[in-house]
Amino acid sequence: MATGTQQSQVDVEEAFGAFLREFSEPDPSDPLKMREKYRDLVREVAAKKEKSLVVDFKDLVAHDRALASLIATDFDSHREELDAAATHLLSVESPGYAESLRSLTVRFKGMPEKTPMRRLRSDALGKLVEFKGVVVRASRVSPYVQKAVYQCMSCGTTVEITEGRRMRPPTVCPNPSCPSHQTGITRFRFLLKESLLVDRQRIRVQEEQDEVPPGQLPTYVDVELFDDIVDVARPGDRVDVVGVLEGEPSPNDPQDRILDTYFVANYIEVVDKGFEEVQITDEDVKAIKELASQPDIKEKILSSIAPQIYGLGYVKEAIALSMFGSQPVYAPDGTRIRGDIHVLLIGDPGVGKSQLLQFAAKLAPRGIYTSGKGSSAAGLTAAVVKDQKGEFMLEAGAMVLADGGIACLDEVDKMDENDRVAIHQAMEQQVTSIAKAGIVASLNTRASVIAAANPKLGRYMDDRTVGDNVNLPVTILSRFDLIYIIKDKPDSTTDKMLSDHILKAHMVNEQKPAVPPSLLRKYISYARRYVSPSLSEDAANVLQDFFLKMREKSVSSDSPVAITPRQLEGLIRLTKAEARMRLREIAGVTEAQEAINLTKMYLSQVGIDPETGMPDIGPVTTGMTHTQQNRASLFLKTLEDLLEESKGEDIDLETFKGALADKGMAEAEFEKLYRSFLRDGEIFEPSPGKVNYVGRRKNYERKSLG
Numbered sequence: 279m280a281t282g283t284q285q286s287q288v289d290v291e292e293a294f295g296a297f298l299r300e301f302s303e304p305d306p307s308d309p310l311k312m313r314e315k316y317r318d319l320v321r322e323v324a325a326k327k328e329k330s331l332v333v334d335f336k337d338l339v340a341h342d343r344a345l346a347s348l349i350a351t352d353f354d355s356h357r358e359e360l361d362a363a364a365t366h367l368l369s370v371e372s373p374g375y376a377e378s379l380r381s382l383t384v385r386f387k388g389m390p391e392k393t394p395m396r397r398l399r400s401d402a403l404g405k406l407v408e409f410k411g412v413v414v415r416a417s418r419v420s421p422y423v424q425k426a427v428y429q430c431m432s433c434g435t436t437v438e439i440t441e442g443r444r445m446r447p448p449t450v451c452p453n454p455s456c457p458s459h460q461t462g463i464t465r466f467r468f469l470l471k472e473s474l475l476v477d478r479q480r481i482r483v484q485e486e487q488d489e490v491p492p493g494q495l496p497t498y499v500d501v502e503l504f505d506d507i508v509d510v511a512r513p514g515d516r517v518d519v520v521g522v523l524e525g526e527p528s529p530n531d532p533q534d535r536i537l538d539t540y541f542v543a544n545y546i547e548v549v550d551k552g553f554e555e556v557q558i559t560d561e562d563v564k565a566i567k568e569l570a571s572q573p574d575i576k577e578k579i580l581s582s583i584a585p586q587i588y589g590l591g592y593v594k595e596a597i598a599l600s601m602f603g604s605q606p607v608y609a610p611d612g613t614r615i616r617g618d619i620h621v622l623l624i625g626d627p628g629v630g631k632s633q634l635l636q637f638a639a640k641l642a643p644r645g646i647y648t649s650g651k652g653s654s655a656a657g658l659t660a661a662v663v664k665d666q667k668g669e670f671m672l673e674a675g676a677m678v679l680a681d682g683g684i685a686c687l688d689e690v691d692k693m694d695e696n697d698r699v700a701i702h703q704a705m706e707q708q709v710t711s712i713a714k715a716g717i718v719a720s721l722n723t724r725a726s727v728i729a730a731a732n733p734k735l736g737r738y739m740d741d742r743t744v745g746d747n748v749n750l751p752v753t754i755l756s757r758f759d760l761i762y763i764i765k766d767k768p769d770s771t772t773d774k775m776l777s778d779h780i781l782k783a784h785m786v787n788e789q790k791p792a793v794p795p796s797l798l799r800k801y802i803s804y805a806r807r808y809v810s811p812s813l814s815e816d817a818a819n820v821l822q823d824f825f826l827k828m829r830e831k832s833v834s835s836d837s838p839v840a841i842t843p844r845q846l847e848g849l850i851r852l853t854k855a856e857a858r859m860r861l862r863e864i865a866g867v868t869e870a871q872e873a874i875n876l877t878k879m880y881l882s883q884v885g886i887d888p889e890t891g892m893p894d895i896g897p898v899t900t901g902m903t904h905t906q907q908n909r910a911s912l913f914l915k916t917l918e919d920l921l922e923e924s925k926g927e928d929i930d931l932e933t934f935k936g937a938l939a940d941k942g943m944a945e946a947e948f949e950k951l952y953r954s955f956l957r958d959g960e961i962f963e964p965s966p967g968k969v970n971y972v973g974r975r976k977n978y979e980r981k982s983l984g
Contacts (some may be wrong), residue, residue, distance in 0.1 A: 290356045294384075295363035298333075301341050317371060320364070323382065324372035327574040329506045330383040331364050335406075335520075338675065338962065339390060350389075353406040353522050353544070360384040380474075385503065385956035386520050387610045390826040394499050395485040398523055398541070406544070412679060413511045414498065415482035415663070415671040422478030422504065428466040432458040435903035436469065480510040482671070483519060487646065487679075511548050513660065513674030514681045514721055519544040538821040555735075556737045558800050564681045564805050565797060568859040578792035579801075579859060584637040585791045587630040592796045592879050596760045597622045597638050599876075601627040601684060601725045601802050604854035605810045618726040619851050620757060622690075624748050625764030626737045631730035635686040638728050641799055644683025646676045646725075659689075660721050672712070672719055677704045691731035691749040698754060701727075705757045729758070736761055741896035743906075744884040752901040759848035760876060763883045771897040796933050813850060821849050824874050831893055838887060838894035845881075845895070849873050912941060913951045917961065917971050928968040 295731055298299045298316040305313040317332065347895070349356055359404075364384045367374035376382075389408035398409065425440045428447050435453040439446070446468040451458050458464040484498040489590075501519055503510070511517045521544045525537035526763040558566075569575060583594045604617040623631050639645030648658070659675045677685050690698075711720045735748045744761065745752060755761065793801065813821075828841040835854040852873035857865035887894040887903040898901045904912065916937050920929045938948055955961045961971055 280331055281365065290345070290348065291359040291686075292365045293342060294349075294360050295366060297338060297341050297345070298363060300367055301337055303337075313404050313813045316369070320367050320371045320382075324368065324375040327375070329379065330385045331368075332387055333473050334388045335386045335944040336388050336390065344747060349386075350406045352404065352699065354391035354404060354524075377449075380525070385507070387518070387547065392518075392683075394489070395483075395499060398499060404522060405519065405524050406522055408518060409483075409499070409973075410516070410518050410549070411419050411483035411485050411499070413481050413482045413513050413515045413517055413674070414464055414679070415673045416511070417480045417671045418792070419477050419479045419508045423473055423474045423505075424476050425474035427469045427472040427761050429469050429838060429859070430456060430458065431465040432461075436472070437466070455753050476505045477508045480671070481511060483517060486516075487644075488648045490910050497540050499621050501543050501546075503543050503546060507543060510546050512719075512721060512725075512758060513672050516550055517542050548550075562797075562800050563804065566801050567861070569793065569797070569801060575860060579798065580792040580797055583641075584630070584634050587633055588675050590630070590764065591636075592876060593623060593634065593762050593764065594945055596762060596876060597728060598859065599632060599852055599855040600728055601642060602805055602855045602858045603859070604851040606724075614708070615847065616724075617705070617851060617854075618708070618724065619759045619848075620705060620727040620760045621729070622755070622758040623728075623730045624738065624744065624761065626729070626766040627732065629764045631764065632688050635688050635730055638684055639978045641795060641802070642684040643799070643803065645686065645723070646680040646681055646683070647688065648676045650689040650691065656856055657705055659723070660712045662712065662714040662720075664889075672721075674721060675710075677701065677705045677710060677723040677725060677727075677883045678721045681722045681902060683725055685723075685725045685726060685727050687729040689732065689891060690729040691734075693753075698751065702757070704745065722860060727758075740763055741888050742905060743888060743901075745897050745901045748957070752899060753898075755898050755901075756844065758878045759851060761884045778816035805858045809861050811854045811860050811863055811865045813853060814864050814866050816867050817853055817865050820867050820870040821846065821853065821874070824877075825849070828893065838892055838896060840893035840896055841881070842899060844899075845877065849877055852876060909947060910951060910955075912943065912969065913938065913948075914960070916941065917969070921971055928964050928970050931967050934969055 282670040304317050305311040335420050361381050364382040393407045394408050428437045433453050433456040437448050447589045481501050484496050490496045521542050525539045528534045528538050548726040580594045600619040600621045606617040607615040625631050639647035661673045663673045708724045709720045710723050731748045825846045831840045853865045853870045856869035856872050885895045894903045
């Protein structure tokens with residue numbers, strides 16, 4: 279109950295101590311009983327051997343509004359009094375632990391309002407404020423001298439210094455009889471053991487993507503953490519921070535009117551909620567459940583995804599399933615099988631790939647959109663950077679910032695080859711590891727990846743494999759659950775409907791989507807938060823039958839592999855996501871069949887040998903069809919045979935080409951394989967017009983040495 283005490287008359291230590299002793303609230307275990315909240319919390323602090331007491335600021339406002347106002351407006355001046363009041367209560371409740379603890383630190387959470395990061399300006403200096411953001415950098419934890427003790431080397435007098443952020447030894451000895459006053463020479467030494475040291479870490483917190491005004495760069499705040507709140511947050515974590523914005527003259531120019539600002543955290547909490555960040559009211563839940571009960575809910579959701587783009591139903595379904603996702607599976611040994619669904623779109627220019635990606639990034643609470651042309655390995659995963667003070671810090675990239683959401687990578691084929699390697703681990707293991715400048719760390723990248731790429735030659739060529747069409751290695755291609763080819767082929771009927779759709783989108787009476795984006799966002803968030811479908815036995819049988827029938831096409835050792843266990847895992851994820859889209863707890867036969875249809879479409883486009891028309895997952899898993907693998911084997915075997923006949927002497931290139939031509943290999947195929955093996959270092963040219971096999975040459979060298 280508010281006391282109405284005037285600020286000027288408040289004894290902060292006494293008033294805050296009274297609040298800690300007297301504040302009561304209903305007991306969670308028995309609402310009819312009242313409990314002394316902070317007395318109980320102080321006992322818990324002693325039992326857990328903690329160093330700080332967390333106080334809900336809203337409780338203080340309810341108890342004594344004047345005291346709360348005084349603390350919020352001038353926190354620094356009363357920090358020691360607050361800690362003294364908490365330490366006194368600890369000495370009453372647990373004298374033994376209080377004696378071993380120098381001081382119990384009071385930390386506040388739950389300020390009445392959050393201050394936008396862009397509002398942390400001069401009027402916020404010195405005030406206790408709370409803001410939220412995402413950690414993008416973090417330094418290592420280092421010792422910080424909170425109280426420096428110096429000893430005069432002339433008389434042995436010790437001096438304690440706690441003021442200022444920089445260590446400056448005293449200039450004059452406080453002892454009047456010190457000989458240094460006569461000699462004029464004063465020397466001090468720093469006493470490490472007598473000084474008070476605490477842990478210290480610096481992090482950089484950046485504002486959320488959805489709070490950045492259009493056309494502006496995200497703003498950030500450098501936050502200093504001390505003592506028991508260091509190492510609480512890692513790059514990529516969403517945090518709520520309570521503390522004080524401080525300012526001091528620049529050390530380089532003390533007379534400069536512009537202050538260097540920094541934020542000293544009093545409390546920090548990781549808010550790792552992902553899709554749970556979306557606020558859903560009781561009315562929203564009612565609207566969501568009503569929507570889910572409609573038989574055509576799937577059609578409505580798909581028609582509401584990028585409605586300005588005509589058609590592409592199977593592509594929109596893949597994106598929808600990626601946003602709904604499936605829950606991860608944890609094995610008894612702790613192994614984690616990802617539940618996020620990765621989708622790759624390969625398409626001709628102008629088919630709407632970028633619009634689809636931008637829509638997905640905008641709809642997801644943690645949607646990150648980036649282009650391959652402007653993304654480096656460090657920008658996608660993580661990096662070690664040196665700040666202005668020369669301190670190494672771990673910096674999060676796009677995949678880490680999208681943890682718990684969607685990472686949309688446009689023009690992924692335009693990335694540098696060395697940079698693409700960085701996303702291998704991030705996609706499958708869903709962590710990114712870094713070891714640089716003495717910093718070894720692993721950061722979470724538990725995000726669904728929706729990527730887009732353009733064909734090498736401008737348009738997709740049906741007579742080539744997916745690996746020949748797009749500049750992506752199989753190590754990345756094989757990590758996608760669905761890969762779809764979007765072709766731009768003129769067709770009078772389709773073109774008429776497409777043009778009608780585009781024109782209507784620009785008319786005043788444009789029809790609204792079946793599900794508004796705001797409701798769809800909440801629908802997806804609700805599904806991911808509360809719906810965790812399990813696979814029914816019937817659905818499992820359907821998926822197994824499909825897998826076995828596809829594998830039957832690969833019964834002989836000389837036949838292509840139509841499907842691998844990795845596609846089966848993808849089928850399970852898709853089936854559960856189909857059920858989650860309908861808010862169903864059990865994924866049944868219907869969902870399994872729809873997942874199979876999507877996979878069949880995927881396999882019919884990229885899991886096929888363009889020469890024979892036979893199912894072959896090789897272009898995705900190995901980069902070559904079974905036919906191409908046979909030709910590559912024939913290429914190397916023929917070269918080995920020729921080298922055997924010549925006792926290891928170099929083979930004439932034309933002779934080699936003629937030998938393969940006699941076995942039915944076309945000149946174009948020979949040139950392609952020759953350049954490929956030459957580039958990979960399998961074969962080499964010892965002299966113009968001559969060829970040799972690296973493996974074979976080594977064998978002959980070993981024989982001659984033997």
